[in-house]
Amino acid sequence: MKKFYVAKSRRLRSTPYTSRIEKQGVSSYTIYNHMLLPAGFNDPLEESYKHLKSHVQVWDVAAERQVEISGKDSAQLVQLMTCRDLSISKDGRCYYCPIIDNQGGLINDPIILRLSSEKWWLSIADSDVILFAKGLATGYNFDVQIVEPKVDIMAIQGPKSFALMEKIFGKKITELNFFSFDYFKFKGTKHLIARSGWSKQGGYEVYVENTASGLELYDYLFEMGKEFNVKPGCPNLIERIESALLSFGNDFDNNDNPFECGFDKFVNLDSKVNFLGKEKLKRIKSEGIKKKLMGIQFEANEISLSSSLNIKDEKNKIIGELRSACYSPHFEKVIGIAMMKSSSWNVSQSVKIEINNNTFNGKVCDLPFI
Amino acid sequence: MKKFYVAKSRRLRSTPYTSRIEKQGVSSYTIYNHMLLPAGFNDPLEESYKHLKSHVQVWDVAAERQVEISGKDSAQLVQLMTCRDLSISKDGRCYYCPIIDNQGGLINDPIILRLSSEKWWLSIADSDVILFAKGLATGYNFDVQIVEPKVDIMAIQGPKSFALMEKIFGKKITELNFFSFDYFKFKGTKHLIARSGWSKQGGYEVYVENTASGLELYDYLFEMGKEFNVKPGCPNLIERIESALLSFGNDFDNNDNPFECGFDKFVNLDSKVNFLGKEKLKRIKSEGIKKKLMGIQFEANEISLSSSLNIKDEKNKIIGELRSACYSPHFEKVIGIAMMKSSSWNVSQSVKIEINNNTFNGKVCDLPFI
Numbered sequence: 115m116k117k118f119y120v121a122k123s124r125r126l127r128s129t130p131y132t133s134r135i136e137k138q139g140v141s142s143y144t145i146y147n148h149m150l151l152p153a154g155f156n157d158p159l160e161e162s163y164k165h166l167k168s169h170v171q172v173w174d175v176a177a178e179r180q181v182e183i184s185g186k187d188s189a190q191l192v193q194l195m196t197c198r199d200l201s202i203s204k205d206g207r208c209y210y211c212p213i214i215d216n217q218g219g220l221i222n223d224p225i226i227l228r229l230s231s232e233k234w235w236l237s238i239a240d241s242d243v244i245l246f247a248k249g250l251a252t253g254y255n256f257d258v259q260i261v262e263p264k265v266d267i268m269a270i271q272g273p274k275s276f277a278l279m280e281k282i283f284g285k286k287i288t289e290l291n292f293f294s295f296d297y298f299k300f301k302g303t304k305h306l307i308a309r310s311g312w313s314k315q316g317g318y319e320v321y322v323e324n325t326a327s328g329l330e331l332y333d334y335l336f337e338m339g340k341e342f343n344v345k346p347g348c349p350n351l352i353e354r355i356e357s358a359l360l361s362f363g364n365d366f367d368n369n370d371n372p373f374e375c376g377f378d379k380f381v382n383l384d385s386k387v388n389f390l391g392k393e394k395l396k397r398i399k400s401e402g403i404k405k406k407l408m409g410i411q412f413e414a415n416e417i418s419l420s421s422s423l424n425i426k427d428e429k430n431k432i433i434g435e436l437r438s439a440c441y442s443p444h445f446e447k448v449i450g451i452a453m454m455k456s457s458s459w460n461v462s463q464s465v466k467i468e469i470n471n472n473t474f475n476g477k478v479c480d481l482p483f484i
Numbered sequence: 485m486k487k488f489y490v491a492k493s494r495r496l497r498s499t500p501y502t503s504r505i506e507k508q509g510v511s512s513y514t515i516y517n518h519m520l521l522p523a524g525f526n527d528p529l530e531e532s533y534k535h536l537k538s539h540v541q542v543w544d545v546a547a548e549r550q551v552e553i554s555g556k557d558s559a560q561l562v563q564l565m566t567c568r569d570l571s572i573s574k575d576g577r578c579y580y581c582p583i584i585d586n587q588g589g590l591i592n593d594p595i596i597l598r599l600s601s602e603k604w605w606l607s608i609a610d611s612d613v614i615l616f617a618k619g620l621a622t623g624y625n626f627d628v629q630i631v632e633p634k635v636d637i638m639a640i641q642g643p644k645s646f647a648l649m650e651k652i653f654g655k656k657i658t659e660l661n662f663f664s665f666d667y668f669k670f671k672g673t674k675h676l677i678a679r680s681g682w683s684k685q686g687g688y689e690v691y692v693e694n695t696a697s698g699l700e701l702y703d704y705l706f707e708m709g710k711e712f713n714v715k716p717g718c719p720n721l722i723e724r725i726e727s728a729l730l731s732f733g734n735d736f737d738n739n740d741n742p743f744e745c746g747f748d749k750f751v752n753l754d755s756k757v758n759f760l761g762k763e764k765l766k767r768i769k770s771e772g773i774k775k776k777l778m779g780i781q782f783e784a785n786e787i788s789l790s791s792s793l794n795i796k797d798e799k800n801k802i803i804g805e806l807r808s809a810c811y812s813p814h815f816e817k818v819i820g821i822a823m824m825k826s827s828s829w830n831v832s833q834s835v836k837i838e839i840n841n842n843t844f845n846g847k848v849c850d851l852p853f854i
Contacts, residue, residue: 121523125733153491242612253623363495420492
């Protein structure tokens with residue numbers, strides 16, 4: 115597939131780590147929240163995938179921007195934006211929260227960090243949630259402050275991330291529960307560190323507010339990580355599809371609702387809390403959904419998807435659309451995430467996909483793949 | 485400067501014209517409203533600039549997405565979002581409108597098309613204005629519908645655009661006033677066409693709703709345009725900087741207010757209309773601004789800007805930041821758009837800029853350059 119260059123400009127914001135990863139061999143970028151997000155290094159994607167599953171990587175994921183909502187009415191506004199019940203949330207915890215509009219359509223799926231009952235960070239996927247929050251806050255006349263703070267996340271991911279982070283921050287960091295965060299000192303500077311990250315291989319995310327210290331930590335991770343075979347990396351397409359870590363804009367968008375994306379456990383319709391689209395989602399639930407995200411596997415050696423691809427049944431009827439896909443070294447075939455019509459939710463149902471005038475046969479399966 | 489590839493995915497949406505421009509030699513993309521926007525073709529930027537100023541080009545600018553706001557309260561919502569008085573607006577006209585938040589900070593600078601008093605299109609720059617509109621509509625409980633319609637703009641730009649469009653649509657299209665729009669038939673299909681576009685070389689934008697007809701028109705423009713030396717193209721960095729067509733995200737962002745960007749004539753503080761940030765802007769105006777966009781010229785043969793660059797005075801004090809820049813064949817030096825502190829608004833003031841450890845001398849000037 116032909117490749118195209120990124121035309122850089124101030125509008126596609128660099129991160130504090132950009133000059134470092136460009137020295138370390140980044141080869142491609144995607145744009146995420148108007149910012150450069152590395153998408154590949156000189157190593158082939160498959161090499162990086164194997165490395166991520168065996169060792170430890172440091173990722174520039176500053177493009178996971180924060181929307182900071184603080185003030186007297188902040189809890190009310192944050193709750194209004196998500197169908198997940200946050201009335202029982204706790205300081206120091208991360209919550210995966212679908213954000214929906216008043217029609218029940220998805221707007222984003224951030225991790226929400228509760229810094230306190232009056233200060234929240236929404237660690238967002240790729241859409242301007244800050245504008246939604248500002249619009250709501252103005253319309254409802256909420257007493258809140260909404261800003262994008264200067265926070266540039268670096269992620270430490272992979273099975274050896276625990277040993278590397280322990281070497282730098284001490285035993286205490288290994289005791290952090292999944293989706294908890296706390297403050298840890300690096301050479302005198304406190305950093306908010308969460309046990310989280312956009313892979314299923316384990317690890318941490320450092321929410322860097324002090325850039326100078328963050329850059330020093332970045333370099334130190336590579337110095338201390340030599341014995342763990344540390345490498346630079348980025349969210350890995352193969353690993354994230356195998357693990358079915360869904361991507362807003364790729365696997366789902368504003369035309370999809372949380373039930374269609376399998377987010378049922380994050381939709382608390384029976385709670386007492388007030389959120390946008392609640393009545394709409396109740397109706398959708400009682401009427402039942404007509405499409406949902408499923409896995410697809412098919413016999414092919416490669417794929418490079420840049421838009422949706424129709425999925426057809428034996429009679430050439432369109433039964434769904436493939437939205438993300440990759441060649442999986444684990445399954446030795448192409449796997450992908452598809453929005454499938456309700457007539458075709460049967461696992462093992464045969465499907466056909468046409469790529470460059472070649473037809474490939476495959477089948478429907480459950481998510482996640484692994 | 486090292487180049488990097490775009491990692492394509494469904495999230496970076498293709499346009500109906502993408503397969504065509506990729507055959508026609510597009511070489512680089514930027515991402516704009518989560519969509520591919522061509523940024524360069526195989527011809528060097530300077531060649532394309534000269535061509536645009538002499539002939540006619542067809543541009544895939546589908547990334548200029550529309551936010552459609554319709555319904556009983558649509559005029560009220562649209563007015564709330566912009567500091568420009570739309571109470572005297574007319575159907576069939578385009579209005580350049582800064583959109584601001586309640587702090588007076590810029591959110592976008594769309595062209596607003598009044599289709600009727602109850603149906604508006606905001607033809608937006610690169611930020612999710614739809615989320616701001618949805619938030620406001622929900623909070624104020626407005627009776628409106630807000631959608632992103634399937635509209636994919638192609639632009640016909642350059643001095644010969646008038647002759648080419650007349651050849652296809654007849655004499656009537658040459659009588660369209662600047663920033664007016666009307667409907668014109670192409671082989672039986674009506675298209676909304678505006679006399680507008682993101683260059684100062686004259687031309688039209690076709691708001692394609694019927695994709696099949698739009699693609700036929702795209703091909704037909706190249707067929708009929710041979711005698712006018714038609715070529716594919718895209719918004720040209722050199723031409724737009726020389727003309728000081730400002731770019732949201734590049735030249736200004738949410739940290740800037742309309743007065744700092746020279747948008748004074750679009751800020752109607754004395755009008756009776758109600759818009760967000762009105763009181764805040766009154767205060768800013770009476771207190772006076774402390775920074776504003778100015779032109780910079782300096783003696784260099786090339787520049788490739790990917791983030792802001794500090795501008796210093798003779799004493800090495802930072803007096804501004806360069807936000808966009810290019811080598812101008814017209815001036816035979818580098819020109820750029822900079823946010824300058826109030827101490828340095830004197831035209832001809834000397835400035836210094838450091839690029840790759842080389843110091844260049846330049847001076848401040850007024851905008852636009854040409």
